[in-house]
Amino acid sequence: MHTTIKLRSGRQEGITLVELMVALAIGSFLIIGAVQIYSQSRQAFVINESIARVQETAQFALDTIEADLRMASNWGRTSRGLSIDGRSMIGAPNPKTLPVPLTCGEDWSIELGTPVDGFDNVVGGANIGLPCPPEPNLNTAQANSDVLTVRRASVNPVPLQAGRLQIQTTRIQGQIFADGNIPPQFDPLTSATHNLMVSSYYVDTNSELIPGVPTLRRKILGIQGANSTVFDQEIAPGVENLQIQFGIDMNEDNTVDRYVNPGAEIYNPEAPGYFPGARVLTARVWLVVRGLNREVGVDDQRTYSPANAPTQTFNDEVRRMQVSKTILLRNTRI
Numbered sequence: 001m002h003t004t005i006k007l008r009s010g011r012q013e014g015i016t017l018v019e020l021m022v023a024l025a026i027g028s029f030l031i032i033g034a035v036q037i038y039s040q041s042r043q044a045f046v047i048n049e050s051i052a053r054v055q056e057t058a059q060f061a062l063d064t065i066e067a068d069l070r071m072a073s074n075w076g077r078t079s080r081g082l083s084i085d086g087r088s089m090i091g092a093p094n095p096k097t098l099p100v101p102l103t104c105g106e107d108w109s110i111e112l113g114t115p116v117d118g119f120d121n122v123v124g125g126a127n128i129g130l131p132c133p134p135e136p137n138l139n140t141a142q143a144n145s146d147v148l149t150v151r152r153a154s155v156n157p158v159p160l161q162a163g164r165l166q167i168q169t170t171r172i173q174g175q176i177f178a179d180g181n182i183p184p185q186f187d188p189l190t191s192a193t194h195n196l197m198v199s200s201y202y203v204d205t206n207s208e209l210i211p212g213v214p215t216l217r218r219k220i221l222g223i224q225g226a227n228s229t230v231f232d233q234e235i236a237p238g239v240e241n242l243q244i245q246f247g248i249d250m251n252e253d254n255t256v257d258r259y260v261n262p263g264a265e266i267y268n269p270e271a272p273g274y275f276p277g278a279r280v281l282t283a284r285v286w287l288v289v290r291g292l293n294r295e296v297g298v299d300d301q302r303t304y305s306p307a308n309a310p311t312q313t314f315n316d317e318v319r320r321m322q323v324s325k326t327i328l329l330r331n332t333r334i
Contacts, residue, residue: 050291050319054238058289058323061216061236068150068199069283069327073115076153076169076194079331081112082269084167086176088112090270098165099178101221103230104132109165109198109221110176112151113269116280116329118200118244118262119147121309128202132219135232142203142214144309146244146262148283149201152331153194163226165196178228197221207237213292214240240288240320243307247282247326248275254333256281261308279334283327288312291319 015023073079081087086096088107094100100109108130111117119129124143153167160166162180169175170191175183182188198221207215216239222231247256248267260266265273267280286306294317304322305311314320 050295051321054289054291054319054321057236057238058287058321061239061287061289062285062323062325064216064235065148065201065285066325066327068152069116069148069285070330071152071155072150072280072329073331074152074155075112075167075174076157076192077171078169078174080172081115081151083172084112084169084174084176086110088270096176098176099163099228100165101228101230104130104200104219108149108200108230109151109196109228111270112176114267115151115332116246116283117149117268120261120263121145122147122202124205128204130200130202130219132230140205142205142241145203145241146307147200147202148242148244148262148285149198151196151198154197156194157192158195160193161195161223163228164223165221165228167194167196168192169194201235201242203239203242204234208234210237210292213237214290216242216287236289238289238292240290241286241304241306241309243286243309245284245307246280247284249279249281250275250277252277252279252334254281259284279332281329281332283329284324285327286322286324288320288322294318 073081075081075084086098088111089095093107094110098110100106121144122129122141124141128141129147160180163178165176165178167174167176168183168186168191170186176196177183182193200219202217203214204217205214207213215237216235218233218235220231220233222229244262245259246262246267247259249255250257265271266275267278268274288304288306296317298317298319300314300320303311303313304320306322
């Protein structure tokens with residue numbers, strides 16, 4: 001007996017051309033939407049990263065300056081710079097004939113009577129506001145930016161080191177020396193040895209790390225071989241302007257009575273215009289910080305006028321921000 005199987009032939013049905021076109025149109029809209037969302041997210045990420053970079057540069061530069069300023073006038077066991085023997089004085093820039101580096105002037109490293117000082121709105125170019133010769137391919141100073149000099153001792157006591165400028169202090173007196181031997185009038189058990197530290201901050205128009213970008217730099221006292229010397233360090237590329245004002249206590253009540261620009265004679269005991277008893281209690285610091293690259297579409301309509309610097313506007317597709325901070329000098333209060 002044979003079984004016969006009959007195959008039924010039928011028509012296979014698919015999608016019509018109209019349905020295909022509708023599906024393609026919907027898919028295209030979804031793809032376009034996804035691309036737009038990605039593009040917007042990518043653009044937001046780039047903008048946020050750029051802003052974060054500028055903020056990071058500003059924070060790092062401020063933190064570096066603040067760490068120095070807070071410790072200004074700390075000479076080890078005393079904060080009385082005028083009581084330290086060997087410091088620069090009127091008519092005697094180096095009374096102990098110490099082996100000071102002459103790069104930035106004989107008294108730059110030992111003018112302890114002014115633990116903070118500076119220059120207001122320097123001319124720029126080769127003139128950075130300090131009597132320092134330009135470094136090769138460096139030191140094209142930013143015009144209308146300030147210079148800040150901070151003098152202090154190292155935070156912790158250090159071993160003796162011949163050739164380095166050091167300070168031996170008790171609670172009432174001190175002396176600068178550089179021969180690696182504690183001055184004979186000091187008892188090693190009741191005095192301490194600290195390194196003398198001096199930094200002068202300024203803005204250069206051209207970074208070594210990122211050519212064409214301005215940068216914060218500093219001249220810093222150090223040692224090379226067996227001799228004290230001055231090094232030039234790059235701190236923060238992107239810093240375009242530095243401005244400083246000092247808060248002065250005029251009547252010894254530990255309260256700021258007025259703010260002055262760096263270089264004013266009122267707070268300098270060695271200057272003719274010194275106001276007796278005037279002390280620097282605080283420092284206001286302004287920074288104008290820019291991005292490291294041009295960004296298409298950045299349209300900065302703001303004006304920048306930190307402290308007494310001339311007002312500036314920019315139209316170069318570079319992101320910028322202005323920051324400021326008031327810093328308390330811990331060691332200048334009575």
